[in-house]
Amino acid sequence: MAVHPVLARVTERVAERSAERRGAYLDRIRAARTRGPARGGMGCGNLAHGFAACGAQDKLWLRGDVTPNIAIVSAYNDMLSAHQPLKDYPDLIKAAVRAAGGTAQFAGGVPAMCDGITQGRAGMELSLFSRDVVAMATAVALSHDMFDGALLLGVCDKIVPGLVIGALAFGHLPVLLVPAGPMPSGLPNAKKASVRKRYAAGEIGRDELLAAEAASYHSPGTCTFYGTANSNQLLMEVMGLHLPGASFVPPGTKLRDALTEAAARRVLELTSLAGDGYTPIGELLDERAFVNGVVALLATGGSTNHTLHLVAMASAAGIDLTWDDFDELSHVTPLLTRLYPNGTADVNHFHAAGGTAFLIGELIDAGLLHEDARTVGGGTLAVYRRAAEYVNGRAEWREHPRVSGDTDVLRPVADPFDVQGGLHTVTGNLGRAVVKVSAVRGEHRVIEAPARVFDSQESLQEAFAAGELDRDVVAVVRFQGPRSNGMPELHRLTPPLSVLQDRGHRVALVTDGRMSGASGAVPAAIHVSPEAAAGGPLARVRDGDVIRLDCDKGVLEILVPDEELAARHPDPAPPGASGTGRELFQVFRAAVGPAERGAGVLG
Structure with a gap:
């Protein structure tokens, strides 16, 4: 064919x-x-x-x-x-x-x-x-x-x-x-996700969470x-x-x-x-x-x-x-x-x-x-x-049989779950990013809300625990790119952001870090390039700035006049961390390329 x-x-x-x-x-x-x-x-x-x-x-x-x-x-x-x-x-x-x-x-x-x-x-x-x-x-x-x-x-x-x-x-x-x-297969995934959300919401303790995780990875x-x-x-x-x-x-x-x-x-x-x-x-x-x-x-x-x-x-x-x-x-x-x-x-x-x-x-x-x-x-x-x-x-x-054994899991091209693939690129005055939309419902794919800026995932978790994010919010987690700290995955952000979305709030994540396959139902513009530590616009975002993320039209914008954004002094990157071998990788952080070119050091 x-x-x-x-x-x-x-x-x-x-x-x-x-x-x-x-x-x-x-x-x-x-x-x-x-x-x-x-x-x-x-x-x-x-x-x-x-x-x-x-x-x-x-x-x-x-x-x-x-x-x-x-x-x-x-x-x-x-x-x-x-x-x-x-x-x-x-x-x-x-x-x-x-x-x-x-x-x-x-x-x-x-x-x-x-x-x-x-x-x-x-x-x-x-x-x-x-x-x-x-x-x-x-x-x-x-x-x-x-x-x-x-x-x-x-x-x-x-x-x-x-x-x-x-x-x-x-x-x-x-x-x-x-x-x-x-x-x-272990603990059903829906049950595992539910337990994680309940733990993030403070409804259960560590022992119950660990039991669920051990039943999943067993x-x-x-x-x-x-x-x-x-x-x-x-x-x-x-x-x-x-x-x-x-x-x-x-x-x-x-x-x-x-x-x-x-x-x-x-x-x-x-x-x-x-x-x-x-x-x-x-x-x-x-x-x-x-x-x-x-x-x-x-x-x-x-x-x-x-x-x-x-x-x-x-x-x-x-x-x-x-x-x-x-x-x-x-x-x-x-x-x-x-x-x-x-x-x-x-x-x-x-x-x-x-x-x-x-x-x-x-x-x-x-x-x-x-x-x-x-x-x-x-x-x-x-x-x-x-x-x-x-x-x-x-x-x-x-x-092999030419029919799916379970159309709730695997479908033919003639009857897909969606007519488009699971990944989109978004672009705007905050740079370029990737959005995984395969689990994001249509009504959640467009969000315009005030930003709350964090320089670590721990600070977001602390703000969530303190009740400071119980509203419409675009969480900006920056200085998570390869040049800054090696671009760690930010899986721990999924449960608290999911809790906020489940409460009826308009929620999104914008970050120069990674989320792997775990961003789930919350819209997340990830791998933002150029990253904050390389002079990217994320370093100029302030709390309260309105950010628009449109996953379907491919838009990632901060609704601040270009002149004002350019005039802002970029926030400095946090000092490079050491311990757990991180100091050995300073040469990698200095040489790494941008996310959209593969975030590699080998050329």
Whole structure:
């Protein structure tokens, strides 16, 4: 089917503006391709170091010039529930690769921090920068010239984008992402949200809140709400870096292990030693792949963090992706899912209702995905219309029903939850920002109210507790951008603002910080760029200034004459904090780019 004209136009525009950088990138990675194993040009001492710890069979194969060697790069730790299942993957992968005629080595580990643990705490100020640390650690792991392909093990938040950015520096290698799958559904999301609001309102105590949270996050596997971690998984599949249907298969199941083994076999088939099957990640992730990723994000109301991460990943591949591209695609992409925090269902319900196979098929049929995009699954994106099943000890792919199993969770393009996608861009004299509207009701999408200005999320919480916000208000939380304090997520603001909205007040949030997938039903203009610490207009906002946010028309304005706003002296940024490792990241804060360019330090 022909692609939608807007999809075609956006993709062509991305390609045109990226032509010079993309061409230079492709020239570089093609020059890095070797004839024969990558280790073939190594000196004997170098190679001996490289296989000194291997078993006899692997040593024999690594001495030769026909066996591909696969790098395993893992973000395993057993503090992150999503990453705990990765513990046993290396041995499983090595055995599968060896049985298929190759070798595999654990090339390196990368850091993996949990935003759920650091939320609202000092450690969250390291979170966004950890993406670029993961990218650099991935590059270190792949730097030994020993590898003909790579398997990247990671799931959450900044970790998956970091792994991809690092791998793109070695874009001549074929790469697969290997997921771990979600934990079983716990406390229903509507109940969890209700408990959080009651705690914010002072109706219940800490013990009851902790019991609810522990019933939600209760076992190994990815947290089941549709935040950044699960948005990562869906995007990696739609962009062709997962095997078909791999994203949401639970850990500890036969199918999960079979999919991991299949990924191990598949990467061998994609190496340069496999001839015509050679599929390097730097060529696979082209303009079509990134536009497909944006569409999938919009169609599912995914995490706003990907307005940063997709831009940064694209840049690492020499591609210039902008918020304008997101916005234009959003106006033609229907919203096909209702997943918490945009609904009450979780990713297990999504998977059971048809999951990625149904979603991808619907979007392809509507011309809203580039079906001809390359993938690691063999052929084009069309193969991702099939679902994975466990058959006789292996993963097999079969045609999936073409109807949703639950239209309260997953709908066809002909009957969407909304005719437009879940993300909009807003612009005005306060700068540019992103708004996630997939959970915001129509009557809440336009607000004009006096501002109350805060320089930290803690001060907003204190004002709420003191009853100072019990009115129509636009809460401006500034100096939360990457240059100021690393751009932490501000999840703790959602419950108090939701309480105010539930009381009948007109409420909105405007911030240069992040909200991930958790902004929920309160309209929130986030990632405001330029940020306050970089001289952005937010530093000139005063209590009582009237701010207008129109999510539908794309407007973010302070209703103050331009001359008056320009004449105001900007408030100074709070001094940089130290402790919890924050002082080590001062060089990152000084070098980081703006949010709309991905908020990265790697160029």
